[in-house]
Amino acid sequence: MEGILVAIVGAGPSGLATSACLNTMSIPNIVLEQEDCCASLWKKRAYDRLKLHLAKQYCSLPHLPHRPSTPKFMSKDTFVAYIDDYAEKFNVKPRYNRMVVSSYYDKTEKKWRIEAKNTVTGEIELYVAKFLVVATGENSKPFIPEIRGLESFKGDIVHASEYKSGLVYGGKRVLVVGCGNSGMEISRDLSDFGAQTSILIRSPFHVLTREMVFLGMKLLNYLPVNVVDNILLLNAKLVFGSLTKRGIHRPAQGPFAFKAATGKTPVIDRGAIEKIQAGEIEVLPEIVNINGSYVEFKNGVVKIFDAIVFATGYRSVAYNWLKEYYYVLNDNGKPIKKPPKNWKGENGLYCVGLTGMGLPGVSADATAIAADIKQIIKADKSLLH
Ligand SMILES: Cc1cc2nc3c(=O)[nH]c(=O)nc-3n(C[C@H](O)[C@H](O)[C@H](O)COP(=O)(O)OP(=O)(O)OC[C@H]3O[C@@H](n4cnc5c(N)ncnc54)[C@H](O)[C@@H]3O)c2cc1C
Ligand SMILES: NC(=O)C1=CN([C@@H]2O[C@H](COP(=O)(O)OP(=O)(O)OC[C@H]3O[C@@H](n4cnc5c(N)ncnc54)[C@H](OP(=O)(O)O)[C@@H]3O)[C@@H](O)[C@H]2O)C=CC1
Numbered sequence: 001m002e003g004i005l006v007a008i009v010g011a012g013p014s015g016l017a018t019s020a021c022l023n024t025m026s027i028p029n030i031v032l033e034q035e036d037c038c039a040s041l042w043k044k045r046a047y048d049r050l051k052l053h054l055a056k057q058y059c060s061l062p063h064l065p066h067r068p069s070t071p072k073f074m075s076k077d078t079f080v081a082y083i084d085d086y087a088e089k090f091n092v093k094p095r096y097n098r099m100v101v102s103s104y105y106d107k108t109e110k111k112w113r114i115e116a117k118n119t120v121t122g123e124i125e126l127y128v129a130k131f132l133v134v135a136t137g138e139n140s141k142p143f144i145p146e147i148r149g150l151e152s153f154k155g156d157i158v159h160a161s162e163y164k165s166g167l168v169y170g171g172k173r174v175l176v177v178g179c180g181n182s183g184m185e186i187s188r189d190l191s192d193f194g195a196q197t198s199i200l201i202r203s204p205f206h207v208l209t210r211e212m213v214f215l216g217m218k219l220l221n222y223l224p225v226n227v228v229d230n231i232l233l234l235n236a237k238l239v240f241g242s243l244t245k246r247g248i249h250r251p252a253q254g255p256f257a258f259k260a261a262t263g264k265t266p267v268i269d270r271g272a273i274e275k276i277q278a279g280e281i282e283v284l285p286e287i288v289n290i291n292g293s294y295v296e297f298k299n300g301v302v303k304i305f306d307a308i309v310f311a312t313g314y315r316s317v318a319y320n321w322l323k324e325y326y327y328v329l330n331d332n333g334k335p336i337k338k339p340p341k342n343w344k345g346e347n348g349l350y351c352v353g354l355t356g357m358g359l360p361g362v363s364a365d366a367t368a369i370a371a372d373i374k375q376i377i378k379a380d381k382s383l384l385h
């Protein structure tokens with residue numbers, strides 16, 4: 001058993017940022033990570049052509065801005081190099097191959113008991129901590145919906161988190177289910193590599209360019225959301241025109257209001273829309289049934305596919321291992337409280353990066369959590385012993 005002050009679960013941007021902020025204040029902490037590297041989402045579960053959608057000033061972690069030479073919208077590899085450099089600069093040394101399998105609050109000891117499985121030796125290690133930070137990410141578990149007949153599908157089935165590039169799909173008939181940012185970018189990639197690509201769209205969503213989002217984020221400092229949204233919508237209509245003919249409908253609320261209300265990020269177009277407009281990527285409605293290679297859609301169309309890519313999102317699943325998750329998270333893995341202190345739970349439990357605000361949210365949460373822990377320690381120095 002090892003006694004520590006702060007235990008952080010997850011070594012993605014959230015866990016690293018929180019640890020770095022604590023290190024700058026000389027507050028002892030450990031980071032437990034199930035994989036053999038940090039930022040595993042970015043290193044292992046992201047496709048090759050991925051570039052960040054937010055401009056670089058919104059994608060840095062606390063205390064380390066991106067270099068002046070870094071492009072405004074950096075590639076995945078540039079971001080990964082930044083993350084590795086960040087961990088080194090702030091002396092964050094995660095304990096890798098530690099999958100947290102269980103944790104509960106010991107009311108007598110007033111401490112968190114954390115069990116981590118060493119995935120190399122198979123041993124269970126026990127950690128005891130005053131503060132516990134959940135940094136396991138909004139994308140911890142790939143989600144594939146239940147679809148009638150899916151088990152009978154004869155072709156390949158992959159989730160977006162396993163998709164690397166369209167290289168292996170040239171000439172194949174591929175259906176992408178889901179039209180969030182992953183689905184849109186993957187369908188563009190597939191089409192570029194010569195796959196006959198279809199995308200399934202079932203709900204309204206906003207389409208913007210990354211420059212529009214950049215403008216919107218700047219304007220939000222000065223103008224109310226509805227005004228910013230109207231400016232962006234005007235821009236979007238000029239750039240994309242009406243997309244309803246192609247089965248793409250906008251929600252009634254504007255893009256930022258819609259994101260705040262539903263958590264759904266606007267699609268930031270990287271070329272899929274042009275291909276949809278040109279008919280190079282076909283839009284299809286919901287699936288009714290799958291039978292072997294045949295997929296039947298709600299509009300009566302039946303088509304043969306060689307592969308299906310499920311870009312149907314992720315679930316945050318801290319409840320799998322954290323017994324008292326309801327101190328800070330709801331059943332969907334989202335913070336129970338409203339901002340500004342939605343990162344803080346009961347009895348020294350915190351969550352970072354789970355508010356649907358991407359990397360800017362990660363930085364804000366990590367900074368606030370470290371400051372909160374510092375304040376608590378200042379008021380009760382016995383915690384340090
Ligand atoms: C394809 C893709 C592209 C994205 N692009 C952007 C972007 O451009 N801009 C933006 O702002 N956001 C983007 N996001 C959102 C992105 O998830 C976050 O910005 C960022 O990665 C969140 O960091 P995190 O540390 O909270 O979560 P993650 O990066 O998911 O890290 C969580 C870590 O916790 C570990 N973990 C999970 N469970 C356990 C456990 N039980 N025990 C131990 N370790 C565990 C995981 O292995 C992982 O390493 C993107 C997401 C995806 C899927
Ligand atoms: N370059 C970048 O910066 C990128 C950023 N990201 C970010 O990563 C996060 C995850 O994105 P993503 O992987 O796209 O996941 P999302 O959760 O954003 O999108 C999931 C998509 O799948 C659809 N879907 C879910 N279930 C079904 C179903 N049963 N039938 C049909 N469609 C279904 C959803 O539709 P519905 O709305 O109807 O539920 C939605 O279109 C987001 O925050 C995103 O912005 C992702 C890729 C690139």
Ligand SMILES: O=C(O)C(=O)Cc1c[nH]c2ccccc12
Pocket residue numbers: 053054213259265266356357358359360
């Ligand atoms: O990529 C994502 O999913 C994000 O959440 C990043 C993000 C944070 N705030 C935004 C506002 C509009 C579009 C994307 C984002």
